[in-house]
Amino acid sequence: MSSTPFAPPSADLPLPAPDPLAIQSSHPPTAPPSPAPPVPPTRQSERHKVPNVHLQDYVCSQVTLPNDAQSESSSSHRTSGTRYPLSNFISYHRYTPAHLAFITHISHSVEPRSFSEANSDPTWQQAMRSELQALESNHTWTLTPLPPGKHPIGCRWVYKIKHHSDGSIERYKARLVAKGYTQTEGVDFHDTFSPTAKMVTVRSLLALAAASSWPLHQLDVHNAFLHGDLHEEIYMTPPPGLQRQGENLVCRLHKSLYGLKQASRQWFAKFSEAIQAVGFTQSKADYSLFTCKRGKSFIALLIYVDDILITGNNLGAINSLKRFLHTRFRIKDLGDLKFFLGIEVSRSKKGISISQRKYTIDILKDSGFLGVRPVLFPMEQNLKLSDTGELLKDPAKYRRLVGRLIYLTITRPDITYAVHVLSRFMHEPRKPHMEAALRILKYLKNTPGQGLFFPAQNDLKLRAYCDSDWGGCPTTRRSITGYCVFLGNSLISWRSKRQKTVSLSSAEAEYRAMTGACCELIWLRSLLRDLQLPHRKAAILHCDNQAVLHIAANPVFHERTRHIEMDCHFIRDKIQDGSVTTKHVASSQQIADIFTKALGKDDFARMSRKLEVLDIHSPT
Structure with a gap:
């Protein structure tokens, strides 16, 4: 057997040389045959290496850095070793020199x-x-x-x-x-x-x-x-x-x-x-x-x-x-x-901005996602996670990551629903759950410095939005409650939570969500009273379900509402004593929708803007 490496037939390869004896006997002399093509190297160290296309979204060892002959414009990426350097998604040009010095010190502290x-x-x-x-x-x-x-x-x-x-x-x-x-x-x-x-x-x-x-x-x-x-x-x-x-x-x-x-x-x-x-x-x-x-x-x-x-x-x-x-x-x-x-607080004449920029970057760094390709929303719209899939070999890694993401929701209401879903599977996390958690990291890479903004111009009036996703949990078929509360233009409270019981109708699920939001409003009125900010006017609670608004305003009970009678009495009492008033809002303007389900790119971006989130670290 020949030791020459096998090469498939090709039109570019020369034909085999004829027998020299046959040439002498029947043919005139001809020019010598063209030289054979170079033999591909057999040693692995000598072969030409092409990085796997599936690794293009990650920081890996097979990174080709620009050489000295390339233009100076590309030399700025020489130290990053990634197609998506973090510097493309975060900037500090809005800081004063004094505050920038503070941020620099805490960022480099080891x-x-x-x-x-x-x-x-x-x-x-x-x-x-x-x-x-x-x-x-x-x-x-x-x-x-x-x-x-x-x-x-x-x-x-x-x-x-x-x-x-x-x-x-x-x-x-x-x-x-x-x-x-x-x-x-x-x-x-x-x-x-x-x-x-x-x-x-x-x-x-x-x-x-x-x-x-x-x-x-x-x-x-x-x-x-x-x-x-x-x-x-x-x-x-x-x-x-x-x-x-x-x-x-x-x-x-x-x-x-x-x-x-x-x-x-x-x-x-x-x-x-x-x-x-x-x-x-x-x-x-x-x-x-x-x-x-x-x-x-x-x-x-x-x-x-x-x-x-x-x-x-x-x-x-x-x-x-x-x-x-x-x-x-x-x-x-x-x-x-x-x-x-762990919350960075920046203040100007326009108001106060809070974020967890350093904490977010630490999470990305510890997870090896500093160079990952970013995405524009944290969870796929039609994703339904359940107790199926391959169990993780190291569930502690998943629990640590989700625990850190839960703390990140202090200033990131945009990831609240996605983190809420992942927290259901802490006892037995599986591969699909980890993949969903890693997608949140890709989203955070896009806006690592995003947070909340509390404006100086503010009427300080309480208003809330409540919504539900009927039967939104695929495992238990329980509904998802979502609400958010604003103090003027400042978002101060929000929640995404699976309801404790199964609702028999969308109206029942919405009413339970309204009860949760109403309880939060009552507590906030008490808190603001201690802060010398009494609210003598009723707080406005926005809901997009007409049936729920009708039940809340009218003392009517029938077979579809008998089992939620206590919730009905509670809401009506708060409406009658002037603590809360309800108001209809179109479904397209229901801000709490972002806390009840995974939204698509356009809807997610639109609702995030309504939450008054702000990224003072945005490069643009």
């Missing part, structure tokens, strides 16, 4: 994720030493042998870079956190509930501050949980880096260290007691909100664990409050609000 990584950096070594000194000076623990029958809980280090309002680094924070998930209920802890600020309250406060031209200040409480006293007997393994005499010693805790089940409760009790002692009133609508009204002066304080927001119409009173807090706790004054719980 925080270690383990003790071994941090311990190799002298800066973080000093941060850990400072934290241990603060814990010891606060008498957080005493070193003692572990008593018989007791089991110590573990601990770990968490690292965070704190910034000044101008973006410069304020300090490197190393926080020791107890592994509270190993505590035993009834032994190591009893009561654990502690209120945290609702994101609807945060957005409402920002919308009110933008419309009223109030200043927004941010404070950080240093070692907040250590202010709480610990009443249970808890032992903890010594933290990495702690120097101690004796290998068998453990830490007997005296203070509510971060991570303990009861730590947040103990700290909040201490803080609320101190703030109410100087005349602040705790809101009944949101226990994390405290307000103080003295004459024409008004101050609102919102606390989320150890992060504090302060706003109001009297700057002198705000500064006085800061001085008081400094006397009771170790407070860091971070100045004007710019970065809160």
Whole structure:
């Protein structure tokens, strides 16, 4: 067998050379035959490589970068290695130089994720030493042998870079956190509930501050949980880096260290007691909100664990409050609000813009989707996900991704419905579910800096839209409720949720959606009343179903509405007492439609614009 590589017949290949003996005997001499074509290389390293066309949407190793002979116009893409660089979809030209410096600092901050990584950096070594000194000076623990029958809980280090309002680094924070998930209920802890600020309250406060031209200040409480006293007997393994005499010693805790089940409760009790002692009133609508009204002066304080927001119409009173807090706790004054719980806050004369730009880019980076080809809407219009398909080998990856997307909906109402659908399959995620989640990442690549805008020109009147998708869940045939609430032109609340029971008609599904929206309006009226913004006029609730509006306005019951009688009574009572009034809206103008189903490209873009979302990072 010949060792020459096989080549298929071709018209371009020469014919086989005749036998030389036959030429001598019967033919005159002829010119020598043309040389044979080059033999294709047999070694894999020598072959010409063509990238797979299916990989063109992703960042892969087979990327051909421009050479030096190419034009300078293409040289700007030399470092990206992708057809869709992120710089094509995000820009910072609308920022002032000072705010751009802040964004640049927080974008390039790298925080270690383990003790071994941090311990190799002298800066973080000093941060850990400072934290241990603060814990010891606060008498957080005493070193003692572990008593018989007791089991110590573990601990770990968490690292965070704190910034000044101008973006410069304020300090490197190393926080020791107890592994509270190993505590035993009834032994190591009893009561654990502690209120945290609702994101609807945060957005409402920002919308009110933008419309009223109030200043927004941010404070950080240093070692907040250590202010709480610990009443249970808890032992903890010594933290990495702690120097101690004796290998068998453990830490007997005296203070509510971060991570303990009861730590947040103990700290909040201490803080609320101190703030109410100087005349602040705790809101009944949101226990994390405290307000103080003295004459024409008004101050609102919102606390989320150890992060504090302060706003109001009297700057002198705000500064006085800061001085008081400094006397009771170790407070860091971070100045004007710019970065809160991963939310970037930008302010101008036109209003306040919030986004999770850095958080979005981090998700894309961790998923390897920085160079992915973007799409224009987050979910295919006719996609119906169910409990079918191949199970994922690593379901934890899906759960982590969906969990991060849920937090992203704080400022991204446009992905709320898609994330709501994906969250139904956390227990057994399958391949189609992961593909749908990755499509959301492709959509986020198109608008990584998109968020909400709270305008300065605002009438601050409540209005809401409610809608439903009858039998929208293909697995249970339950309907999907969707609603959104505006404070003037500012979107402050929205929801997409599968109803708890099956509805027998589209009118019934719509009525249940109206009930949910009405409950949100009643709660918001109470919250805004605490913020000195009472609504004496009825809030407008828009619905596109005439049958539902007729049921809400007329005391009529028949066999189709008997089983939802309680909802009927609730809506009618709120209409009669002037809290809510209903109004018909055309289906084409029903904004809540985006929270009940996956829309096509044109409808999705149109409804997104009506949500008053804004992308200040858009290149155009």
